[in-house]
Amino acid sequence: MTIQTILSLIKTFVTVGGGLWLVWGAIVMGLALRDHQGPQIQSGIWQVVGGGLIIAAAQLFLNIQV
Template identity: 90%
Template sequence: MTIQTILNLLKTFVTIGGGLWIVWGAIVAGLAMRDHQGPQIQSGIWQIVGGGLIIAAAQLFLSIQV
């Protein structure tokens, strides 16, 4: 395995993890909106934002040249 192959594999796993984090944040925010719970809505929104940042960081792995 080359380093580039390992980086691509890592990028894939981190992207999937970020996507799952976004989905979980959307579930938390949706359930909180239904029950009108402000702090939980905020938590869900921040999870969605965090998932987006995780995916963005994973895409930066493509720019690493070894």
């Protein structure tokens, strides 16, 4: 395995993890909106934002020059 292959694999796993985090945040936010729970809405929004940032960081990960 080359370094590039390993980095690509890491990028894929981190992207999938970020996507799952984003989807879970959307679920939390949706349930909180239904029940009118302010703190849970905020938590869901931050999870969605965090998932987006994780995905963005994973996409930039391959730009690292080894």
